[in-house]
Amino acid sequence: MEGGNRMFQGEYKKAYDEIKAEHGSVNEILACAEAKNGYKRKRIQWKHAIAICMAIISLFVGVSISPYAKTAKMALNLYEAGFIDYTSYKSLQRNYPEFNYGIVPENASVPRNGIVMTVEAVAFYKREMVVIFSFANEEGNDFIQEGGDYHWNEIKVCIDGEEVDFGYTETGKFNVENGKKYFVYRAQRGTARYPEDEIVSISVKGCFTVDRWEESYSSPDLALEADTRVVELHSTHVDEYILESHSSYEVEDIVKLENDDYPYNASVLDMIPLSEIKVGEAKITGAAYLDGILRVQLCQSANTVYDEFFQRAYIVRNNEDGEQILPNPVGQVVWYEKIEGELVEFREEYYVVAEETAREFPLVLEVLEERGYSDTVWNVEFVVE
């Protein structure tokens, strides 16, 4: 497999070495950015200008006016609270020192489809605003056990109905203490005002894919005799009937093809009745050591609705040090059964294993599941005080 990976990498690199951005694209990009006013940033230090103006005004009116009275309401340091990482904190500090602080709206959580979005903090400074929100399950913990893929196609922030334009996005750090993932979004607002007593509305429309690895110890007693039955391998799936051989074994001897025409018939283990199999559940349905070959049969989802649910099961066997010791299979057959009106995929794999070691260590089924949550909209509104 290592040699195979290196060859594959070689071809991949060679192919993509031929892919290059076009000459002249740099000038186009600069022109486009200029057109969007994204290139020329005003670097005027507004705070100094305002401070000077306020100082002058205060001389005339005889009162002390602090230009930052409203920013004093920002009570939460975003970095210390763990919402932004150190790099973001330093860059914000360099350019907008007061921007590190955010207000924390109360009860700004909304559950949808078992996922709760919480607006953790919002920070305003002049024309910039930061929204920090998190996603968790209804128990308040990260619902992704092994990592997942979040994607959203729309984030909308309105202040008193006026939409704020998000020109820049950044993902904040993953907070491992409570398992929630924080996301930091920055926007440039059209107006430079602190939205006191105004309604801020934040809505996120998104889609989530949750990846989950599970190890289930389904190690049936390894049978030395087993009944078999004939299944039909349909022509549409004949590509999955792998006759490759990683050893000197003739796979036809193992699989016992009934004929050479489509569809192929194959003789497979018959150890668990179909009535005991539930749709959507992956399990080992048989394991036997016959004719010097370890045969392991499993079932998993047929993955007919890929966008919503994907399941893939793998057979592994680990020694006492946790190292995988099962060799590559010398062959496999894949077929489908209809259970409760739905297709379930069955797979029987064939391994060359010495009889004396065949019963050492249990067989383990590792199940990978991906669940896609369809586009959902979370909306939170609160008043800035």
Add this chain to the structure above:
Amino acid sequence: MCQESMRADSVRDSIETYSDMVYRLAFSMMKNKYDADDIHQEVFVQYISNYHLLGSEEHKRAWLIRVTINTCKNWWKSAWKRKVCGMFDGQAITQQDESILQWETQYPVVEQIRKLPQKYKAVIHLFYYEEMSIKEIAKVLGLKESNVRARLTRARQKLKELL
């Protein structure tokens, strides 16, 4: 003025340095070079707005990779694209440039990789072309290392089935 000019040069240098990297990553995730062109431009327009917030070269590279991937995802998910493109096995088919088809024919492995779901393509490209480690990929994409490892394993498994 001099400072403006220096900033402009710095931005131009960065674009030239990372242009091919961004384009290749976008191209690996999109179906044709026209969409990759659009993504490439969009990413650097964003970069120009935000370059002053990025520190080291490592930070810039990581930021560009992340924004490229997010921009590609946004493109795929936009309603407009759903209406325009037909769907096949969960992936949209767009019109293929002849030269791209010829390029794919020369490299059968690449042709099959381009049929894989989106989430595998980014990890494969960053691992095999950019030669980033699992740890680096996890950090850039905001994923756990085990997740990245799982995607590579699954991608290789799917590739094995396709080839």
